Amino acid sequence: MPEPRLKPIPLEVARAGEADVRIRWNDGHESVYPARFLRSKCSCALCADEMSGRRIVREEDLALGVKPLKISLVGRYALHIQWSDAHDSGLFAFDYLRGLCLCKDCINRKNTQ
Numbered sequence: 001m002p003e004p005r006l007k008p009i010p011l012e013v014a015r016a017g018e019a020d021v022r023i024r025w026n027d028g029h030e031s032v033y034p035a036r037f038l039r040s041k042c043s044c045a046l047c048a049d050e051m052s053g054r055r056i057v058r059e060e061d062l063a064l065g066v067k068p069l070k071i072s073l074v075g076r077y078a079l080h081i082q083w084s085d086a087h088d089s090g091l092f093a094f095d096y097l098r099g100l101c102l103c104k105d106c107i108n109r110k111n112t113q
Helices: 036-042 094-101 104-112
Strands: 010-016 020-025 029-034 070-076 079-083 092-093
Touching: 020 036, 020 104, 029 036, 029 094, 036 070, 079 094, 092 094
Parallel strands: none
Antiparallel strands: 010 020, 020 029, 070 079, 079 092
């Protein structure tokens, strides 16, 4: 029987460089999210159509220098990010964030599923 997978929970959330976000997960994995990429993945109703999921805000629509100003935990399930472009209505659920990881291992895993 396969081992149950750990629910992804950040152990540490920090900056990576001047603007990017680094998360160290409870399974030892580390993800680094470029700020502009992460901002473009906000799933709030202002950024993605609630019915279709179609992106309203795309990465190329955002200022090159957009960055998080404040990152807060929301309960035990999400991060809330206040962005330098004044956007602050989205939540990033932990499992959603983990699915956005851009590291080579995660990209390869997604491509083989």
